[in-house]
């Protein structure tokens with residue numbers, strides 16, 4: 001029933017799950033399984049876009065990378081649903097710098113941190129104004145962006161230019177309906193991919209997230 005995929009990610013039947021960093025704590029209503037002394041938290045693809053990307057065939061290499069980095073910058077960390085899984089699988093001294101516009105979400109996120117997810121650094125800021133949080137973050141190996149804004153790709157690329165190390169990875173969730181309600185989602189995704197390529201980044205993987213997240217795309221690109 002349990003299949004180990006990477007150091008801290010398992011497959012349980014048809015679901016992915018992470019080895020919990022904080023035992024006995026349920027973050028967003030996810031199912032928890034016990035395996036020996038470990039607790040495995042199911043990574044819900046309807047609540048976390050990267051889990052949806054995994055269900056759509058994202059290669060394991062990109063999960064492996066999430067277990068190896070020193071620093072991640074996360075734009076649109078919200079109340080930490082996806083970040084709780086990143087926190088579970090990050091290596092011991094890694095840090096996740098989480099930028100979020102909503103004060104309410106930052107309060108929820110702070111509760112997660114107090115419960116033991118000490119590898120998350122909450123930052124109340126607008127990701128369009130990188131200079132506001134530049135003093136508090138370090139150069140990142142991974143930039144994860146999920147902000148549902150009309151200019152989400154521009155904001156991602158601006159932050160990638162400034163904060164992402166050379167050869168670092170951009171993971172971008174694209175909410176097509178925030179960009180255009182008239183164009184077909186697939187056209188919007190392809191346009192955003194072209195923009196990222198023209199900016200000099202290599203596209204390594206992309207997928208639509210339907211049926212888990214309607215009208216969304218997910219792209220992984222590498223900075224040269």
Ligand SMILES: C[S@@+](CC[C@H](N)C(=O)[O-])C[C@H]1O[C@@H](n2cnc3c(N)ncnc32)[C@H](O)[C@@H]1O
Pocket residue numbers: 047048049075076077078079080081082083099100101102105125126127128146147148149
């Ligand atoms: C779809 S939710 C993110 C969900 C989260 N990534 C997860 O998987 O758990 C989008 C979040 O982006 C935040 N956001 C939108 N625009 C932003 C901006 N310019 N700067 C920072 N956060 C922003 C919103 O407040 C919201 O919490």
